[in-house]
Amino acid sequence: MNWSQYAIVYDLMADSNPAYQQLLKDFCSYMTGLSIPPDGIILDLGAGTGHFSLLAAQNYPNCKIIHVDQDTKMIARAKEKAHALGVTNIEFVCGDVCSPQLEKGTVQLLLSIHCLYACGSHSQALEQAHLILAPGGNAYFIDPGRYLDIRDWSGYLFKHLVKSRGLLSAVTTFIRGLPVARANRAILRLQKEGVYWTHTTDQFGNALKEAGFKICQLDTCYRGYSDRAICKKTDS
Ligand SMILES: C[S@@+](CC[C@H](N)C(=O)[O-])C[C@H]1O[C@@H](n2cnc3c(N)ncnc32)[C@H](O)[C@@H]1O
Structure with a gap:
């Protein structure tokens, strides 16, 4: 999968797609009810061209947002958008979500939107994500589980x-x-070949539980193609 080629037109897809716009609106509603301490860390794994990381940065101007993606073109596009919006509280990191270089227990809010299915090892990514989340921290996951029709x-x-x-x-x-x-x-080809992870909503929930997350809400979204989970890391 060539993510750099997709980066050039990714925003055209996102901006023209009401189902994607709905995901952004839902995330804004989620943030309304969530307070993060000033200087808290928000981590977006597989953050692409920055739709979610930029919203988080604008909503929590006193927090540091860490935008991780493996694709330099995706990151370049996100940087351009941050610059145009005057957003300065994002750190851009080119890296693999399966081995994030962050200290354990330091992240207050963790996001991963439409990345786990493609990341190579969702179980490793989730295990690492759980380790770096602070006790009591929050996580917001969306992942496409069904074949792209x-x-x-x-x-x-x-x-x-x-x-x-x-x-x-x-x-x-x-x-x-x-x-x-x-x-x-x-x-779609990679989904069918089993290279990309496909799942039911229950299987998605089970993978999160296995990684140690406590699921507060689990539903389907994105016209039934994706699963969404709002999670917490328990204090102990
Ligand atoms: C479909 S895009 C989603 C981007 C963004 N989260 C959004 O919702 O708009 C998937 C992103 O995951 C990134 N990605 C896939 N596997 C990755 C990995 N192992 N480590 C880091 N980024 C990865 C790709 O480069 C791409 O930018």
């Missing part, structure tokens, strides 16, 4: 674009977004 997504996005922007703009956006379709075909 390209025809279903294309139809959904095209209908939405025609309705919201008109036919001509929908066609133009689709043509610009051809690399998105290419990336999604690569993801």
Whole structure:
């Protein structure tokens, strides 16, 4: 999977996709009810072009956000956006989520959105994530568990674009977004080959429990394709 190629058009996909926008809105609602101590650390694992890390940085201006991704193009795009928004409380780290270089028990809020399935070893990533989370700390996970149905997504996005922007703009956006379709075909192939993790909601919950997380809420989102878990690390 070539994440650098996807990085160029990733924001076009995210900005044109109401299901993705809903994930961002839900995360904002989650943050409303969550206080993090000033100087706390928020870690976004597989943070891509920064949709979630930037929201966290703006919502918790006194915290330090650590944005980890293995792909330099994804990070470069996130940096550009942070600069344009005047956000300065993000540290960008190019690295593997399976071996994050952080001290144990130091992170107050941990996020991983649409990354675990692709990271190589979700169980290792989750085990490490649990170790670096502070006792009493919070975690917010979303992961696509089901096969990406390209025809279903294309139809959904095209209908939405025609309705919201008109036919001509929908066609133009689709043509610009051809690399998105290419990336999604690569993801589907890797899912089918078993290289990328697929799961039911229950299997997702069980993987989190095995890593030691206490699950406070578990549901499906992203048109039924993804699972979301709101978790805590118990104090002891
Ligand atoms: C589908 S994107 C999601 C990006 C972002 N979290 C979002 O929701 O917009 C998946 C990201 O995970 C990153 N990734 C995949 N495996 C990784 C690994 N082992 N270590 C670090 N980043 C990884 C990719 O580079 C890519 O940026």
